[in-house]
Amino acid sequence: MNIIYILSYERSGSTLFHNVLGQIEGFFSVGELRYFADRFHDTRPCGCGDKVTDCHFWRKVIAKFPNINMQTSKIPRYIKGQYLPIIFLPFSKILIRLIFSRHLTYINQLYKAIEGESRSLVIIDSSKSPIYCYLLSLIPEINLKIIHLIRSVYGVEYSLYKRKQTGHPKYQKHNPLYGSVRWVLSNIVSTKLVKKIGVPYKQIKYEQFILNPEKTVKLILDWLHMRDLNIDFIYKRGVTLYPTHSVGGSPSRHITGEVPLKLDIDWKKNLPQLYKTIISIIARPLLIKYGYY
């Protein structure tokens, strides 16, 4: 099974990026698949608009493993947090296999069913989480490749700032110090993780993708040795999107049709100066390393 995993920080454009890759012939977008079991208990729809349990694609997938218990197979939310340091211990593979043996079996079965039903060359998973990425790397049947999608912390923080300003309950306590530290740690952990896993890896900047989607997608196809695939859905500074069957991600996964791609640089005038100063102090070395200065 060929899987491209998008490793990324929140508000970094991974949903749009993943949707675009999913338009390539033979590529199949599943979105943030680590939330698949959650879709049996909430009302968030599939990328196609149907309830996941009513979607014609997922119904066929689920029918392939009727004995799986969605509740007990659910990937715990804590998977993104406290188990992370274990990844970097010398005996991490053994430990993670012991702790998550049931989940590894479930994930493997799920991907096999997806591959069988979609008949795709490549499955795109935008789950973003480092530890979930590590779980995938422990499944021998999976041929894993990782794209680390990076967005400048200024753009990320501006996106979070706008959410806070509009009263989004999750972000009311958000502040730029906390946000910048998390952005730095997330990217450092992601880089260390891909080194440890040792699978093919590509770093893509969100801004580079938005400014030149055709060049970026061609770069990725070259990397995958699939440069002959048709990418006519990309036009100058925009893309034509068709519905996917992604089960998780931002609401933008439901956007279809001709979608112009435009870089949001409003943070330059609208992000408070205090935010900019704090971000610069905390994140400048990594921003320089990524070529943002």
Ligand SMILES: [Zn+2]
């Ligand atoms: Zn669907």
